[in-house]
Amino acid sequence: MGSKISKTKNHKKHTNKMIEVVMISLLAILLFSLPFSRGLFFEKEMMITYMLSFLLFGLYTIIKIKSKEKITLQSPFGYIAVALVIAYILPIIFFQWANLRGAIGLILSHINYLIIYVMVSDYSKKIQYKMVILNTIIASGFITASIGILALAGYVDYRDAVLGASRIASTFQYPNTLAALMMTLFFIVTGLQNTQTKLWQKSIYGAIGYVMLITFIFTYSRSAWLLFPIFAIIYLILIPSKNRINTLFYYIAVGIPTIAILQPFMRYSEMDTEKKPMLLISLIIGLVIFTVIHISIQFIIKRLQEKHYKIIYILLGTMVAMATVFIVIAVNTTQPLVFDNTNHRANRVQQINRTIKDSHSESEYTLTIEVEDASLNEEDWPWRVRIHSSNEEGELSLIEEKVGSIDEQGMIEIPFTTERDTEDLIIYFRSQHPQTKTTFYEAKLYDHNDALIEDLKLSYKYIPEQLISRFNAIDASESSASTRIAYYRDGLNIYRHNIILGSGGGAWNEMYPGYQSQPYYSTQAHNYFLQTIIETGTIGLAILIFFIMTLVLMLMKSLKNKDAMNITLVIAIVSMLGHSFLDFNFSYLSMPIILWALVGLLNTDGINIDLKLYKKFKTIQISPVIPLIIIAIMFIFTLSLYRGYSIGIEAENTRRATEERIELYQRAISRDPFRAEYYVELGKLLMTSEARELGLSDLSTIESYYEKAVRYAPYNASHMQQLASYYISWGQFDNGLEYIEQSIEHAPLRQSTYNVKSDAYETVGSYLIQNGDVQEGLEMYEKVLEVADDLSTVNKGVREKIVLNDETLSRIERTKYYIQNHDQPQALGRIGDIVYLSYMDIDVDGDGQLDNWWTWNRVDGNLQTQLVDNGVEVKNSGDDLGLFISPRFELEPNQSYGLELHIEGNMNEDFSQVVVYSRNGTTTQYSSRPISEASDEERITYIFETTDDITPGDQEIRLYHYGDTDKSYQVNKVMIYKVDE
Numbered sequence: 001m002g003s004k005i006s007k008t009k010n011h012k013k014h015t016n017k018m019i020e021v022v023m024i025s026l027l028a029i030l031l032f033s034l035p036f037s038r039g040l041f042f043e044k045e046m047m048i049t050y051m052l053s054f055l056l057f058g059l060y061t062i063i064k065i066k067s068k069e070k071i072t073l074q075s076p077f078g079y080i081a082v083a084l085v086i087a088y089i090l091p092i093i094f095f096q097w098a099n100l101r102g103a104i105g106l107i108l109s110h111i112n113y114l115i116i117y118v119m120v121s122d123y124s125k126k127i128q129y130k131m132v133i134l135n136t137i138i139a140s141g142f143i144t145a146s147i148g149i150l151a152l153a154g155y156v157d158y159r160d161a162v163l164g165a166s167r168i169a170s171t172f173q174y175p176n177t178l179a180a181l182m183m184t185l186f187f188i189v190t191g192l193q194n195t196q197t198k199l200w201q202k203s204i205y206g207a208i209g210y211v212m213l214i215t216f217i218f219t220y221s222r223s224a225w226l227l228f229p230i231f232a233i234i235y236l237i238l239i240p241s242k243n244r245i246n247t248l249f250y251y252i253a254v255g256i257p258t259i260a261i262l263q264p265f266m267r268y269s270e271m272d273t274e275k276k277p278m279l280l281i282s283l284i285i286g287l288v289i290f291t292v293i294h295i296s297i298q299f300i301i302k303r304l305q306e307k308h309y310k311i312i313y314i315l316l317g318t319m320v321a322m323a324t325v326f327i328v329i330a331v332n333t334t335q336p337l338v339f340d341n342t343n344h345r346a347n348r349v350q351q352i353n354r355t356i357k358d359s360h361s362e363s364e365y366t367l368t369i370e371v372e373d374a375s376l377n378e379e380d381w382p383w384r385v386r387i388h389s390s391n392e393e394g395e396l397s398l399i400e401e402k403v404g405s406i407d408e409q410g411m412i413e414i415p416f417t418t419e420r421d422t423e424d425l426i427i428y429f430r431s432q433h434p435q436t437k438t439t440f441y442e443a444k445l446y447d448h449n450d451a452l453i454e455d456l457k458l459s460y461k462y463i464p465e466q467l468i469s470r471f472n473a474i475d476a477s478e479s480s481a482s483t484r485i486a487y488y489r490d491g492l493n494i495y496r497h498n499i500i501l502g503s504g505g506g507a508w509n510e511m512y513p514g515y516q517s518q519p520y521y522s523t524q525a526h527n528y529f530l531q532t533i534i535e536t537g538t539i540g541l542a543i544l545i546f547f548i549m550t551l552v553l554m555l556m557k558s559l560k561n562k563d564a565m566n567i568t569l570v571i572a573i574v575s576m577l578g579h580s581f582l583d584f585n586f587s588y589l590s591m592p593i594i595l596w597a598l599v600g601l602l603n604t605d606g607i608n609i610d611l612k613l614y615k616k617f618k619t620i621q622i623s624p625v626i627p628l629i630i631i632a633i634m635f636i637f638t639l640s641l642y643r644g645y646s647i648g649i650e651a652e653n654t655r656r657a658t659e660e661r662i663e664l665y666q667r668a669i670s671r672d673p674f675r676a677e678y679y680v681e682l683g684k685l686l687m688t689s690e691a692r693e694l695g696l697s698d699l700s701t702i703e704s705y706y707e708k709a710v711r712y713a714p715y716n717a718s719h720m721q722q723l724a725s726y727y728i729s730w731g732q733f734d735n736g737l738e739y740i741e742q743s744i745e746h747a748p749l750r751q752s753t754y755n756v757k758s759d760a761y762e763t764v765g766s767y768l769i770q771n772g773d774v775q776e777g778l779e780m781y782e783k784v785l786e787v788a789d790d791l792s793t794v795n796k797g798v799r800e801k802i803v804l805n806d807e808t809l810s811r812i813e814r815t816k817y818y819i820q821n822h823d824q825p826q827a828l829g830r831i832g833d834i835v836y837l838s839y840m841d842i843d844v845d846g847d848g849q850l851d852n853w854w855t856w857n858r859v860d861g862n863l864q865t866q867l868v869d870n871g872v873e874v875k876n877s878g879d880d881l882g883l884f885i886s887p888r889f890e891l892e893p894n895q896s897y898g899l900e901l902h903i904e905g906n907m908n909e910d911f912s913q914v915v916v917y918s919r920n921g922t923t924t925q926y927s928s929r930p931i932s933e934a935s936d937e938e939r940i941t942y943i944f945e946t947t948d949d950i951t952p953g954d955q956e957i958r959l960y961h962y963g964d965t966d967k968s969y970q971v972n973k974v975m976i977y978k979v980d981e
Contacts, residue, residue, distance in 0.1 A: 019063055024129050026056055027119055028136040031597055035144040035181070039172040040589035043105070044649075047642040049589060050108050054635040057115040061631065064624035071118060071627060074619040075604040076550045078121070081114040081596065083543045087536035091504035100712040101674040102506020106535065108638060109505075109589060113596040115631070120600030130601055134188065137594060141185040142208045144170050145215035148178065149283065152218070154275040166269035168218045177588050179221035180579040182212045183228050184572045184594075187235055190250055191568025194243045199298055203291060210254045210290045214283065217258070218269070223582040231575045238555070238571070240562040246301065252323055253294040257286035259326070259462075266464035330462040337440040337458035339383065339431030342376060349432045352468075354456045355390075356425040356445060359418055364448040367414040367427065370441040371404065378406050380433035383440075385414060388428070391421040394482045395799070404438070429458070484526050484582070486518045491530040495537070502537030510715045513747035519802050524584035528577070531584070548577075554602060566603050573598050644672025651681070658690040676713035679705040680722050687726065702726060710739075717747035721756045733764050748794050755808040758787045762811055778822060784815040791844040801845035806887050809852055813837040833978035835897065836889040836957070840871045840971050857882040863961050871902075871972035876911070876963035884959040886974065890952035891918070891925065896979040899926060899942045899957075905969035907931035907940075912969055913960035916976070921949035929960070931969070938972075943979060 030052060037045040064071060073079065088107045097103040124130035148170030151161035160173040169175045186209050193205035216224065232251065239247050261282045268279035339350040359365075367387065375382040383404040388396045400416035418425070425445075431438050443456040460468060493515045497503065503511060508525045511534075525531040533541045551570055558566035576585070576595050585591045644667075651664035665682040672678070683705040691697045706723040713719050720743040727736030740760045747753045765780030788804065795801045804812070814831065816839055821827035842851050850872050855863050863882020866873050876882045891897065899916060906912065913929035926944035957974060 016067065020123070020129075023056075023060060023063065023119075024123050024132055026059070027123065028132055030056060031116075031133065031594070032136050032140045034590035034593055035140055035171050037171075039174070039177060039591070040593075041172075041174075041587060043645060044642075046105075046109070046589045047638055047645065049593075050112055050638045051635055051642065053112050053115060054631050054638065057119065058628060058631050058635065060115075060119055061624040061628040065628065069624070070621040071624050072122070072619060072621050073118075075121070075602075076546070077117065077599050077602070077604070078620075080543060080547050080550065081110070081117050083546075084536075084540070085110045085114055087502070087540045087543055088505055090501045090539065091498070091535070091537075094501055096498050096501055097504035098507035098510040098713070098715050099504065099676070101672070101676065102510070103504030103535075104641075104674055106505025108634070109592070111634060112589070113592055116593050117596040117600045120597045121602075121604075124601050133597065133601060134192070137597065138185055138189055138192075138205075138208060141181055142211060144172075144178070145182060145212050147171055148215055148218075149211070149280075152269055153277070153279045154273070155280075166218065166266070167220045168215055170215070172588060174588075175219035176221045176224065176579075176583045177585045177591060179216050179219040179224035180576055180583070180585045181591065181594070182216035182219070183224055183231070183579065184576045184598075186212045186216065187231065187568060187572045187575060188598075190235070190247060191239075191565060191572075193250060194239075194246050194568075195564055199295065202298060203294060206250060206254065206294050207287060207291065209250070210257065210287060211283075213254055213258055214261075214265070214286070217262075218265075224579055227575065227578050227582075231571060231578065235568070235571045238559060238567055240564050240567070242562075243564050248320075249297045249301065250294070252320070253290055253297055255323065256293060256326075257289035259330070260289060261286040262464050263462060330460070333461045334457045335459050335461045337429065338437070339429075339439075340437045341431060341434050342374075342437045344434045346434055347432050348434070349430070351428060351430040351432075352458065353426055353428045354443075354458070356427070356454050356456075359422055359425045360447075361418055361420055361422045363418050365416055365418065365425075365453070366446045366450075367400075367416070367443065368446065369412050369414070369443045371409045371412060372439040372441065373404065373407055373409045373437070375406060375436040375438070377433055377435040380436065382406065382431060382433065382436040383438040384428075384430045386428045386430070387414070387416055388426045389419045389422040390424040390426055391419075392423050396426065427456070483518070483520055486516070486520065487512075487522065487526050488530060490515045490517055491525050491527070491534055494534050495530075498537055500537045500539065502533065502535045502540055505535050507534045510713060513717060513750055514715060514745065516749055518798050519749045519800050524587050526584050527582065528580035528584070528586045531586075554604070563603060569598055569602050640671045644668045644670070644675070644678075647671065648675070648678055658685055658688055659694055659696070661685055662691065662696060674712060676709040676716065676719055679709040679712070680719055683709070683722065683726065687729070699730065715746050717743035717750065717753055720746065721753070724756075724760060728760060728763060736760065737764065744790070749798065749802055751802050751805055751808075754787050754791055754804060755811075757790075758784045758808050758811045758815075761787075762815060765815075774822070778819060781815045781819050784812060785819070788812055788842050788844050792846060795845055801847070803845050803851050804842070806852060809842060809887075810837070812842065813839060830977055835891065835976045835978065836886065837973075837975045838886065839973050841867070843867050852887045854885055855882060856885060861963055863963070868970060871904075871970045873905075873968050873970045874959060874961050875966070875968035876961040877966070878963045880963055882961050882963060884961070884971075886957040888919075888954055888956050889976070891916075891946050891950060891955040891976075892952055893921075893946055893948045893950050896943060896945045898975075898977050898979050899944065900973070900975040900977070901931065901940045901971065902938055902973035903931060903940060903969060903971050904938050906967040907969045908933055909965075909967065911962040911965050911967065913962070915958040915960065916944065917956050917958050918946075918950045919954035919956070920951045922947040925950070925955065931959075 034040060034049075040046050040049055061071070073082070085107065088103065088110050091097050092100070092103050092107075120133055124133060147156055147158060148161055148168035150156035151158050151170070152166060152168055158171065161168070161170050163169050163175060167175050168178065170178050172178045172181075189205045189209040189212065193202045193209065196202045196205065216228070236244060236247055236251070264282040265279060268276050268282060271278075337352065341348050341350070367385070369385065371383065373382050381403045385402045386398060387400040389399045390396055397419065399419060400414060402412070402414045427443070429440060429443075440458050443458055445453040445456070447453055490512055491508065494503070494507065494511050497511070508531050509523045512522070512525075525534065529544055532544060536543070551574060555567065555570045558570065573595060576591070580586050580591075647664055648668040651661050651668060654661060654664065662682065662685050665678055665685065669675075669678050669682065683702050685691060686697050686702045686705070703726060706719070706726050709719045710716070710723050720739045724736040724739035724743065727733070727739065737760060740757050744753050744757060761780045761783040765777040765784070767777075768774075768780060769777035787808065791802065791804060814834065814837060817831060817834070817837060818828065838850075840850055843849065844851055848867055849865060850867060853865075855865060857863050857878065858880040860878050860880035861876060861882040862878030863874065863876040863884060865884055872884075874884055899914070901914065908930050910930055912931045913927065914931045915924060916926040917923055918925050925946050926942060928942060932940050957976070959971065961968075
């Protein structure tokens, strides 16, 4: 009897063991797969991952039920994960979402983080399973790095795994997120190679770290480059003393071959060939060098560490000194800068830039360069130097340019004067034309007293130029950095909108157009913490603070206990969070899942956090039945959303008949009734003529669809405009125009909103006039003209101005024409024949120049324009030709046109000319020099006929000023119109 019981127990134990192995294997597979579906950035892959993790957790709860165990939350991290889920639910409960579907999606994401944390923290109590999970994450990261390197070498075809010439993005298709992952995992492999006792294990982890470091460098992620040395030093300081020497030796061992292969690796990565075997060979050579150094160090340490610590420290000091000397030599060893395009038959841009900090404003400088030209190309310039001024906001303006000519060489001086707002100087050296070769031997900057300000290092012998360029771009005044500062400023304003609960998941993307202080487009806030408090308010902020505090206290306890692995994990977690403070890594579902898996791996057993706040968090045991029911509902719900998404994609991309597309969208809505875009698309389809003919256009149904879209995404200007269009189409003008104004409020820096507004008011005005209400119609037309004033007002508060597009400008000009001529039937009869019209008075960006016209000058020309009362003054203080050129318009071949100019000033002198120009066919369609023979005409009309070889769409008006005089002319109106045969 006893034997049977014993066998039963053994069998049960063996079964439980097998179940554990299966579960940990399935969990490992899920964690391993995270980076390989584009990092789970896109919705399809995210929802599949939701469902897989729900299934896995469902299986986990069933096992718990069968074994009569409960699910345990026994550390503050579990409470934090639960609190984040609740924080994302609250904006929906209290109807404060910015986008209902986005809010639901973020709830599903955070439920995923929670269940991953629960499973990992449970299974990692056993050291063998903890190592399985750690090694799985490392293996996944290593393969991700390898895919990126192999794609760079041309041996793996993965879309966008390499961006530009040599920037590794791997499976994430975004280098910065890849860099964040590589940095995080590098610290983990550093810790693991430190704690292993067997040399082969140390070497494998070390080699993996080397590959990750190479991948990290060639992501060219500037923010990660800045953070990595900071965290590396912090880690070195915090790691227990018994591991510190080994860690420092590992840094040196992995650093030496990395630096050694930078130049060849960079050079081979830029080879214009399909396959780059030498790139892989250079990587392997570096790997061999690392292995030799690493094994040698480990052998020496093993021999000496028992009795001869002094020798170890001497050896370490020697290696540090050698590394320092090597770095100093690398930074200070330069060579001539060579741009060699002699073997190329097409343009190939070669360019470097150097920044000179803290330059004086309104000061005279001289840049002296020594150049040698050995070009074979005698037609194109061989080299060019441009000097740009950078102001406090990072805005660049060209202050001097020197274009080299053939055989121009030797010492060349380029004098220039800085501008009033100059903070820095950025000097660009460039070559691009084929069969040219230029060598710059030196470049020195002198002030007006001939004192040397800076001797520019043009080319480093041991450091790749791409690295230098990326380092030079790490500057708070650089445009991307200043744009991110705008993100943070605007994001805080959004946070204040719903300061307690936030605005739900996806709030940034929906709300930032209404709060942005500068024109930009970004679906992400580029800051995880900012995006979280926008979405969850002060409640979310408190949770994040508590999370960081818990990590810090966990680190302090780990330091006290000298727990090297815990310290390593905390540093890895903090490094990922640190980079996410500067970028949108956590918008990739894979990254926060990895983070919460690492949190789950932290050893919280036996760590007594001596704070009253933490003592309140007691271990909670939950019956697995409740989570099983919840997760089953979540799985079914997600499956429905996924099916709705798939049908919606089919409806969007199909070329089927309107009736079938309507049916597809209705099916998509039945499975995912929260996605505002589906209601908009369905409403648009139901308003088509085909739907009307089929009897499908029920007005109340269409209205309800648009209203739901606005209700589910209440800050979306595009959805408001669709609802407005519906109201206007059916004569509900007040409702329609109210939503148009709301759309402007929610996207004041979007050019398109002003186009929609002008179109709406023109449509209403035209309807009223056609139905006899002329006065009210003209009032609507006046609103069209106000669009330019509205945008001018908005532009006064922003640094980067936005302008009206050609369509909006044309509408404003035609509306103005109608208002001025509404009581003149003959003039109104011509309005349908107008091809191009400008009253020469719109300047919404406030720069004193006419919008959408532009100037061109010959080398010695200096045509300038200035808005004055009722028009534009055209003058040219140079000695050669300058042009004032209109936007392009459409002229038809073999058609008679009238050109009407309202002009005053010296248009009867030979320095003036007007040309109707075509960029295809016969270039000159009409020309008059001078513009007018008479000196007192203010309105001039020409009749001309186009040639038969032009294609409509590439025509423009050119106003010439030949210079060499201080005389000018003023243009007040330009119009081209069709003339009946």
